[in-house]
Amino acid sequence: MRIMGLDVGDKTIGIAISDLSGTIAQGLTTIKRSSNKKDFERIKQIINEYEVGMIIVGLPKNLNGTLGPQGQKVVRFVEHLKEAINIPIILWDERLTTVEAERVLIEKADISRAKRKEVIDKLAAVLILQNYLDSQKNK
Incomplete structure (x- = not known):
């Protein structure tokens, strides 16, 4: 079973997806927010x-x-x-995840500010999902 990670912001939703074994998260896409209905339709497609x-x-x-x-x-x-889909949804503490994502993009990837805006939400979703996946390994 794959698990989806979401980083929900006012303007975008970063989306990550796990591998089938639920071990590794990878960035998938970033949705530009328009309306809940359209956002939920795109999430359902994924x-x-x-x-x-x-x-x-x-x-x-x-x-x-x-x-x-x-x-x-x-x-x-x-x-x-939760009203639009019928699979489990878990809220996961993401304190400082976006800060960490930006730090990674600056220090490790040396990406310009304009490029960072394009990928930061997707990377934050990866970090959220990977933190969750890692926590489940220890159970």
């Missing part, structure tokens, strides 16, 4: 195409563990997504 059995959605929390405005938006997004 679910069907890759035979996804579960979705991990990054939940942005403040450093003290509370939910800020963006975290609340993600919770609402997931509530609506």
Whole structure:
């Protein structure tokens, strides 16, 4: 079973997908947000195409563990997504994931600011999903 990782933002949704064994996450695409209906249709297409059995959605929390405005938006997004699809969806703490993604792109990949904007959400989705996959190996 493949697992999908989502990094949900106001303008884009980064999408990652696991391999069949649920060991390695890889970036798939970034959706430019338009409406929940269209976003959910695209997510459903990917679910069907890759035979996804579960979705991990990054939940942005403040450093003290509370939910800020963006975290609340993600919770609402997931509530609506659960109405549109019928596979398990797990919210996963993504504190500092986007910061880490940007650091990787700057330090390791030496990518320009313009290029970083294109791939940062997809890389954040990879980090969210990989963190989840790694946590499951230890269980």
